[in-house]
Amino acid sequence: MSEKALRRIPLERLMDLKVDYAFKQLFGSNQNKEITVVFLNAILKRTGRDIIKDISFSNIEIGGEYEDDKQSRLDLLVVTQADEWINIEIQFTNKFDMVNRTLYYWSRIYSKPMTKGKVYSQLTPVITINILNFDLINETDLFHSTYSLYEATVKHKLTNMIEIHFIEIPQLIRDWYAKKLDPWNDILARWLLLLGIVDHRKGKIYGDIYKELEAIALKDKQLAEAFNHWQNLSLSDDEYFAYEGRLKRIKDEEAVIIEAELRVKKALEELDKALEKGLEQGIQQGIEQGIERGIERGIEQGRLNRDEEIIQNSLEKNIDVKTIAEVTGHSIEYILEVKKKLNL
Secondary structure (H helix, E strand, O other): OHHHHHOOOOHHHOOOOOOHHHHHHHHOOHHHHHHHHHHHHHHHOOOHHHOOOOEEEOOOEEOOOOOOOOOEEOOEEEEEOOOOEEEEEEEOOOOOOHHHHHHHHHHHHHHOOOOOOOOHHHOOOEEEEEEEOOOOOOOOOOOEEEEOOEOOOOOOEOOOOEEEEEEEHHHHHHHHHOOOOOOOOOHHHHHHHHHHOEEOOOOEEOHHHHHHHHHHHOOOHHHHHHHHHHHHHHHOHHHHHHHHHHHHHHHHHHHHHHHHHHHHHHHHHHHHHHHHOOOOHHHHHHHHHHHHHHHHHHHHHHHHHHHHHHHHHHHHOOOOHHHHHHHHOOOHHHHHHHHHHOOO
């Protein structure tokens, strides 16, 4: 098994595992459940009696973040043998309000069991793991930050029901090149470095990290299996097509956001000039709110147009509806509506 990890494919062919589609294909299947268990134990620092021994995958949708939102599909949700819910979210792009977004998703999962006739004692712990392709926490230079509820003075932990992790891949890479990481003796470092090898946003592949982990894989069965599945996934034409579609959608969203930011910057510059001439604060607030609302509408319309184009291209290539739903993040019903609209 380990020797197969040495089988090479062109590194530029490897999928970026920070793209949610690729991550879910590797870590979100029963076939690779043993890999996912090792990965989770490393992040949660579980040893001894607390170790996660088994998980089951759950496909769950929760309500949108805003009143007009459709259902949101969680990236990866598992239940442990101890009845803990673990939600792993892959964020390739900084969509802002990350902390509030995290608390919102946590609360929806935590409150999900509270249907009629249920009692509070039936609620179970929910752990959220955010793997970020950007920097977020400015108060620390740690690549892995963990948060729970504590009393402010004596730091007593109030409950085990909430645990939130932020993993910042850019800081991880900086620590690697600062020689602060030892993946040979740090299981978490080796698994997170696996996610950092390919960076399609920057157009970079860290060959030195690949070689280091490849050597470690000769002695780490689960890491070797992860290499094999990752390579096989990347070599599959159908999977790679779906992955590229998802990556393109993410990059298009980034482009829309960047363009919107430039428009905001320009608008604010013009606003500053106007304010210098004596506009009142109330006018300033009204203009800013109007700009913000217009940009939000523009971003949303741009995403919908881009999604329909991806759906059309995928349908024309006979990609199945379920795969298209995974790539675009839309429901199967929405894909079928677009299909009907396009007469495909």
